[in-house]
Structure formats: C-alpha cells, structure tokens
Amino acid sequence: MRQSHTILTIQTPGAGLHDFTARVVDWCAGQDVTDGLLTLFCRHTSASLLIQENAAPAARRDVERYFARIAPESRDYEHDDEGADDMPAHLRTALTSVQLSVPIIGGSLALGTWQGIYLFEHRRRPHRREIVLHLIGE
Template sequence: MRQTTTMLTIATPGAGLHEITDRIVRWIGETGIDEGLLTVFCRHTSASLLIQENAAPAARRDLERYFARIAPESDRYEHDDEGPDDMPAHLRSALTTVQLSIPVIRGEMALGTWQGIYLFEHRRAPHRRTLALHLIGE
C-alpha cells in the first residue's frame, strides 16, 4: 500500500463553479497509483467542492442561481467582516461540502460519464484556493 499527497492551488476569477477535473486527473497519472481512494479537501470556509454535471453549462448556471436564492447577499447578517458576500459564502459552503472521496480504478477516478469535480467559489472577488489531495492505494 502506498500513499501520496499534494497541494493544488486554484486561482478563481470570482464566484461560480470552476471545473478542476483535468488538474486532478493529471496528478493521479503522475502518482503511478492504479487502484485506491482519492480524497480532495478544500481548505477554505467560503468555497466548497461538488461533483456535478460537466456537459451542460445550463446545469452549472442553474446551481449558481439556486444558491444565490437560498443564501442571498443581505444586510441582515451579523457577520460581514469581508463585505456583503462574506456570510452568504459561508452559508453556501455549509450547504455543500469541503471534502470528496473518489475511488480510483485502473488509474482513473470512477466518475460517471457526465460527472466533473468543481471548486465552487462563493465569493465575488478572485481568490487563490488551496486543495489538499491524498491518494492511497497500489
């Protein structure tokens, strides 16, 4: 049994779903591990991770609009240290997840045909987000 880790930095242009599947695929290929379990962990409280539809851009736009509706910017929040999008970003992150576990089979993630991995940036401004990747297997 082997394991390997890396830190992946993602520069986001602002709010939205940003696909990161290809960067993770490249890293898995470099590890030489063919069978195992991948953990992807987002080290932030105002961004999150999703496995989601990667073929139809409309699906991503609908998701972004949905989260904007259920956690809107508002002056009603007490926590606004970094601006009006601060607390809504934390709420959106709490409603999704910051950690994914994905089986790796024959050197590839066992994602479905239309699935991709997304960093969901919940802040309007560009950010540099750090993801911790851990792969254990053989």
C-alpha cells in the same frame, strides 16, 4: 499500500463553479496507483467542492442561481467583515462540502460520464484557493 499528497492552487476569477478535473486526473496519473481512494479537501470556509454535471453549462448556472436564492446577500447578517457576500459564502459552504472522495479503479478516477470536479467559489472577488489531494492505494 502507497500514499501520495499534493496541494493544488486554484486562482478563481470570482463566484461560480470552476472545473479542475483535468488537473486532478493529471496528478493522479503520475502517482502509479491502480486501485485506491482519492480524497480532496478544500482549505477554506467560503468555497466548497462539488462533483457536478460537466457537459451542460446550463446545469452549472442553475446550481449557482439556486445557491444565490437560498443564501442571498443581505444586510440582515451580523457577520459581514469582508463585505455583503461574506456570510452567504459561509452558508453556501456549509450546505455543500469541503471534502470529496473519488475511487480510483484501473488507474482512473471512477467518475461518471458527465461528472466533473468543481471548486465552488462563493465570493465575488478573485481568490487563491488551496485544495489538498491525498491518494492511497496500490
């Protein structure tokens, strides 16, 4: 059994779903693991991780609009230390996830045909986000 880990830094231009599948695939390819499990962990409370549709941009826009509706910016939140998008970002993260697991089978991520790995940035301004990758397998 082997283990590897790294930290990917993702510069976001602002809110939205940001595809970083290719970076994950490239890193995994260099780890010489045929079968195992990749864990991805977002080290933030105002951004999250999703496996989502990677072909139709409209699907991603619909996801973004949905979360904007269920956790809207509002002056009603007590926590607004970093602006009006601060608390909604935390709520959106709580409703999604900061951790994903993806099986590695035959040396490849076992993602479906139309699946991509996304950082879901919930803040409007650009951020530097860190994603920890941990791979265990043979």
